[in-house]
Amino acid sequence: MTDDAQPPANEPAFNAPLMVIVLPLLIIAVYVFQVWIGPEANALLVESFALTPILLRQGNFDLLFTHIFLHGSWTHVLFNASACLIFATPLVRAFGKGAGAALSFFALFLLCGVAAGLGYCLLNMRSNMPVVGASGAIYALIGASSRIVGVRGESGGVLPLTNQRVIMSALVWCGLNLATALLPYIPGVGNLTIAWQAHIAGYLFGLLIVGHWLKAFHPGFFTRN
Structure with a gap:
């Protein structure tokens, strides 16, 4: 009697989808360019392309995109790149493979960054403080990933908003960001400011959009075997 069963293949220790690697590298590459051009040119770059509510009110809608990078x-930048690598992985796997899936993920990432920036501006309409960074978009990926189940070959699905895991995750992440609003009032912290409003807006946007995005562009996720 012969045994035709094949031994299970060893899964690589690091097997993140390509787009999950490319995006953090792109984020880091842009910051390398910021450093390379020098402090004065970088200050001008940030002044020109950072997001501020006042400039947005004046019709500079391109800043909703440029501030992300x-x-x-x-x-x-390293914190955001690392967080992207960790939390984007289940989302990219849900989208599937190929150029279409990669483009879909990048489009969603941009949309999440825009939503986070817009949320920040709506809550700080009179502010002229520039905001930069991919944090809002990445928090949206965290929110979206918290609802995804079945990304390793099983039939996939999206947890309902009333699921205990989804609710607890939202309370923890939003609570942590609300706590950062108190940082400027803590002795010794200095002038550290975090755009916590963008983080929460991004998280909630990702939480709400993921199911609709998958149904519209990746319906095969729900029947994948």
């Missing part, structure tokens, strides 16, 4: 420090 600018960052203020190595700590800022």
Whole structure:
């Protein structure tokens, strides 16, 4: 009697989808360019392409896109790139493989960044403080990923908003960001400011849109075997 069963293939220790690697590298590459051009030119770049509510009210809607790829420090950009690598993986796997799936993910990422920036501006209509970074878009990916189940070959699905896991995740992430609003009032912190409103707006947008996006552009996720 012969045994035709094949031994299970060893799964690579690092097997993130390509787009999950490309996007963080793009974010880092833009910051490398910011450093390379020098402090004065970088200050002008940030002044020209960062998002501020006042400039948005004047019709500079392109800033909703450009601010996503600018960052203020190595700590800022590396944190965002790492978070993107971690939290975007289940979402990209749900989208599937191929150029279409990659474009869909990048489009959603941009849309999430725009929604986060818009949420920040709506809550700070008179502010002239520039906002940069992909944090809002990445928080949207965190919110979206919290609802996804079945990304490793099983039939996929999206958890309902009333699911306990979804609710607890939202409370934790939104609560942490609400807590950061108190940072400027803590002795020794200095002038550290975090656009927590953009984070929460992004998270809630990702939470709400993921099911509709998958049904519209990736219906095969729900029947994947």
